[in-house]
Amino acid sequence: xxxxxxxxxxxxxxxxxxxxxxxxxxxxxxxxxxxxxxxxxxxxxxxxxxxxxxxxxxxxxxxxxxxxxxxxxxxxxxxxxxxxxxxxxxxxxxxxxxxxxxxxxxxxxxxxxxxxxxxxxxxxxxxxxxxxxxxxxxxxxxxxxxxxxxxxxxxxxxxxxxxxxxxxxxxxxxxxxxxxxxxxxxxxxxxxxxxxxxxxxxxxxxxxxxxxxxxxxxxxxxxxxxxxxxxxxxxxxxxxxx
Numbered sequence: 001x002x003x004x005x006x007x008x009x010x011x012x013x014x015x016x017x018x019x020x021x022x023x024x025x026x027x028x029x030x031x032x033x034x035x036x037x038x039x040x041x042x043x044x045x046x047x048x049x050x051x052x053x054x055x056x057x058x059x060x061x062x063x064x065x066x067x068x069x070x071x072x073x074x075x076x077x078x079x080x081x082x083x084x085x086x087x088x089x090x091x092x093x094x095x096x097x098x099x100x101x102x103x104x105x106x107x108x109x110x111x112x113x114x115x116x117x118x119x120x121x122x123x124x125x126x127x128x129x130x131x132x133x134x135x136x137x138x139x140x141x142x143x144x145x146x147x148x149x150x151x152x153x154x155x156x157x158x159x160x161x162x163x164x165x166x167x168x169x170x171x172x173x174x175x176x177x178x179x180x181x182x183x184x185x186x187x188x189x190x191x192x193x194x195x196x197x198x199x200x201x202x203x204x205x206x207x208x209x210x211x212x213x214x215x216x217x218x219x220x221x222x223x224x225x226x227x228x229x230x231x232x233x234x235x236x237x238x239x240x241x242x
Contacts, residue, residue: 001175008190009175013168016193023200024208037206043118047108055105061098062138065091070165074158088156092149099142106135130202137191144184155182161189 001010028035041048069091077087110131113119148154164177178186199205 005175005179009164009178010173012190012193013173016197017168019197020199023197024205027200027205035205035209037203038122040113040119040122043122044112044116047112047116051105051108051112053105054101055109058098058100058102058105059138061094062102062141065095065098069158070162073162073166084156088154092145092154095145096142099138099145102138103135103142106131106138126202129198130204133191133195133198134204137188137195140184140188140191144182144188147184148182155185157181157185161185 074084074087078084113123113127145154160177160181164174167174167177178189181189
C-alpha cells in the first residue's frame, strides 16, 4: 500500500466519519437554534412547490439505493432468489430515475435561489459550498452509472466498492478493492467523503430532525369565547370553560 493509497482510502474515510459524528454532536450541543433548514418558503412558493418534492423524492431513493447496495452483500440477494441481472436492471432503472429527479429538483431550487431576490439574499457561502458538494457527488455517481451502461461495460460495484466500504467498518480496509474500481467510482466515493465531512456544518443536518414529538403530544383545542357558537348545542365534553 502506497502512502497515497493509505491517505485516500484509509485516512480520508476515517477522518470523514469522525468529523461527521463529532460535528453533529457539537452542532446539536452548541448550536441548537441553528439546527434548521432556514426555510425560504415565505419569500417564494411556486418554484419551491415544484423543485422541493422532486429533489427530496430523488435523494431519498438515492440514499436507500446506496444503503442497500453498499451494506447488503451480493450473496444475500442471491440467497433470496434475486439474480444479479434482475438486481442490476432494477438498480440502474431506479437509480437513473432517482438521479435525474434529484438533479432536476436541485436545478429548479438553484434557479429559484439565483433569480428570487430575497431568497438569493438569504443564501450564505455555506449554502453555496453545500450545493456544489451535493450536486457534484450526485452528478459523478449518475454520470458513471449511465456512461458505463451506454458503453456496454457497466462496472459491478458490489464486487469492489461495496466490500471495501464494509471493510472500513470492520477496521480492516481492503484498499485493493477500491483501487480495482474505475476512476469515476473512485471520484464519486471521494466526493461523498468530503460531503459527509462538511455535512454537520451545513443545513443538511435537518435530515436528522424528525418531529416524532407530534405523535405523542396532546391535541391543541381552540374554543370560542362565545357562550353559543353556531345553531347546534356543543357536544358533551366540548362545553365552553369560563
